[in-house]
Amino acid sequence: MKPIKEYNKTAVARTGVVRAGVLALSIGMITFAGIASAADGPNTCASRDKVVRALSDVYAENPVSLGLTEEGAVIEVMASSEGSFTIVITHPNGLTCPIAAGTAWQSITAKIMGDGV
Numbered sequence: 001m002k003p004i005k006e007y008n009k010t011a012v013a014r015t016g017v018v019r020a021g022v023l024a025l026s027i028g029m030i031t032f033a034g035i036a037s038a039a040d041g042p043n044t045c046a047s048r049d050k051v052v053r054a055l056s057d058v059y060a061e062n063p064v065s066l067g068l069t070e071e072g073a074v075i076e077v078m079a080s081s082e083g084s085f086t087i088v089i090t091h092p093n094g095l096t097c098p099i100a101a102g103t104a105w106q107s108i109t110a111k112i113m114g115d116g117v
Contacts, residue, residue: 045097048090052078059084064107079105 044051055061061078068074072092079085085105090096 045095047094048088048096051088051096051098055086055088059086061086077105079107 046054052063055078059078060080060082061084062080064077064079066074066076069089074090076088076090077085078088083103083105085102086098087100088096088098
């Protein structure tokens with residue numbers, strides 16, 4: 001994977017637009033409701049299974065981390081070994097929507113903070 005400084009900012013900006021279109025075609029549906037997509041265009045929302053399958057098939061991205069919001073939605077980061085990533089939200093009703101996408105994803109080792117550290 002390239003160091004972050006080697007990525008072209010214009011290419012990174014276009015990634016969201018292209019990704020939204022490719023993901024829309026992969027999933028087969030576009031909705032205009034909900035959270036804005038990474039490209040500030042129409043959302044590409046579907047069942048979690050369809051979104052995860054499309055991200056895996058098209059971008060070789062798989063879940064690498066997740067968290068639960070106070071509202072009961074699940075936020076997940078999907079990333080590839082090449083550094084592409086997509087952040088998705090799965091609402092309590094089961095609808096999953098991409099909310100951000102890009103390149104240069106890097107995993108870091110978390111340091112546990114607390115007494116004695």
